[in-house]
Amino acid sequence: xxxxxxxxxxxxxxxxxxxxxxxxxxxxxxxxxxxxxxxxxxxxxxxxxxxxxxxxxxxxxxxxxxxxxxxxxxxxxxxxxxxxxxxxxxxxxxxxxxxxxxxxxxxxxxxxxxxxxxxxxxxxxxxxxxxxxxxxxxxxxxxxxxxxxxxxxxxxxxxxxxxxxxxxxxxxxxxxxxxxxxxxxxxxxxxxxxxxxxxxxxxxxxxxxxxxxxxxxxxxxxxxxxxxxxxxxxxxxxxxxxxxxxxxxxxxxxxxxxxxxxxxxxxxxxxxxxxxxxxxxxxxxxxxxxxxxxxxxxxxxxxxxxxxxxxxxxxxxxxxxxxxxxxxxxxxxxxxxxxxxxxxxxxxxxxxxxxxxxxxxxxxxxxxxxxxxxxxxxxxxxxxxxxxxxxxxxxx
Numbered sequence: 001x002x003x004x005x006x007x008x009x010x011x012x013x014x015x016x017x018x019x020x021x022x023x024x025x026x027x028x029x030x031x032x033x034x035x036x037x038x039x040x041x042x043x044x045x046x047x048x049x050x051x052x053x054x055x056x057x058x059x060x061x062x063x064x065x066x067x068x069x070x071x072x073x074x075x076x077x078x079x080x081x082x083x084x085x086x087x088x089x090x091x092x093x094x095x096x097x098x099x100x101x102x103x104x105x106x107x108x109x110x111x112x113x114x115x116x117x118x119x120x121x122x123x124x125x126x127x128x129x130x131x132x133x134x135x136x137x138x139x140x141x142x143x144x145x146x147x148x149x150x151x152x153x154x155x156x157x158x159x160x161x162x163x164x165x166x167x168x169x170x171x172x173x174x175x176x177x178x179x180x181x182x183x184x185x186x187x188x189x190x191x192x193x194x195x196x197x198x199x200x201x202x203x204x205x206x207x208x209x210x211x212x213x214x215x216x217x218x219x220x221x222x223x224x225x226x227x228x229x230x231x232x233x234x235x236x237x238x239x240x241x242x243x244x245x246x247x248x249x250x251x252x253x254x255x256x257x258x259x260x261x262x263x264x265x266x267x268x269x270x271x272x273x274x275x276x277x278x279x280x281x282x283x284x285x286x287x288x289x290x291x292x293x294x295x296x297x298x299x300x301x302x303x304x305x306x307x308x309x310x311x312x313x314x315x316x317x318x319x320x321x322x323x324x325x326x327x328x329x330x331x332x333x334x335x336x337x338x339x340x341x342x343x344x345x346x347x348x349x350x351x352x353x354x355x356x357x358x359x360x361x362x363x364x365x366x367x368x369x370x371x372x373x374x375x376x377x378x379x380x381x382x383x384x385x386x387x388x389x390x391x392x393x394x395x396x
Contacts, residue, residue, distance in 0.1 A: 151283025253296025
């Protein structure tokens with residue numbers, strides 16, 4: 001069964017009692033039991049729920065494994081994985097370019113209890129090998145990364161990590177299983193912020209953690225129930241609805257991202273464009289090898305001031321200024337003051353996270369409108385610069 005067919009048919013038959021094409025939402029907290037301790041597979045919706053179970057089955061099928069656990073948010077999924085596998089003294093390797101929430105939970109929650117985060121350039125295989133120690137429990141990858149869309153060679157990192165008995169976790173949020181299959185490349189655990197592309201409509205918060213090996217998955221599944229950070233049945237139903245168009249949406253997101261990246265590259269007000277589909281991207285060849293599409297995100301550094309960045313991101317027609325990504329409506333974000341503000345300024349500078357970096361999440365609009373919106377904004381900045389008098393200039 002091909003990917004697009006899986007999103008619609010896997011684990012989603014018509015409802016048997018009425019023939020309803022779309023399965024009902026099991027909006028219930030508990031279930032009637034036939035006798036004490038004898039239920040019909042469901043006892044309490046924190047532990048299990050038919051709607052959530054259906055979603056988990058579809059997510060697992062799309063990633064090519066059998067084990068998936070849905071959570072109330074992407075960070076709840078991350079927390080379960082970190083809590084399952086890290087103890088005081090353990091080390092975890094993370095990318096220099098990493099989601100701000102991941103940085104925060106490791107440095108503000110797990111580091112105070114003795115976990116040692118080691119933030120390095122995970123695109124440098126030699127640096128990964130040098131960072132691995134007998135205490136390394138997890139190697140945490142994003143590919144593409146957030147927000148600079150850097151590419152990590154998942155297969156190569158998995159090989160060196162497994163040689164040191166470390167597990168490899170891949171945050172597959174940006175690529176989605178539509179464009180990347182981390183388990184085929186050697187990943188042990190895959191994380192998703194389901195909020196983003198999988199749900200796809202900016203109307204729910206949700207996360208997921210998946211594993212190939214049942215022994216690796218078991219402690220994550222245990223924590224899903226033990227800590228109770230589960231999504232509501234309605235949110236699961238919303239994601240099931242969104243997944244049906246995942247392949248179509250990702251194709252459109254990528255088409256729009258390509259058009260934007262080409263339009264921005266070489267513009268005099270753009271210092272650098274980050275998009276793995278560009279031949280100029282340092283990870284382009286690896287992305288071509290391990291992905292079937294380049295994703296729908298574009299980031300770029302404005303060749304200007306913070307004030308110009310604020311003006312640009314705050315005045316677009318089709319790009320709404322907001323956090324998050326992956327919805328059908330385009331979003332623009334300033335990572336330094338928004339998604340990555342939890343990373344101290346000096347740390348951002350060391351990691352190469354420019355204060356003039358702008359992150360774009362093109363939606364499913366027409367690419368011509370999105371490109372025009374961005375170029376118009378850059379033209380407005382150019383005009384504004386032209387009206388400013390140079391220091392020391394006198395009127396004629």
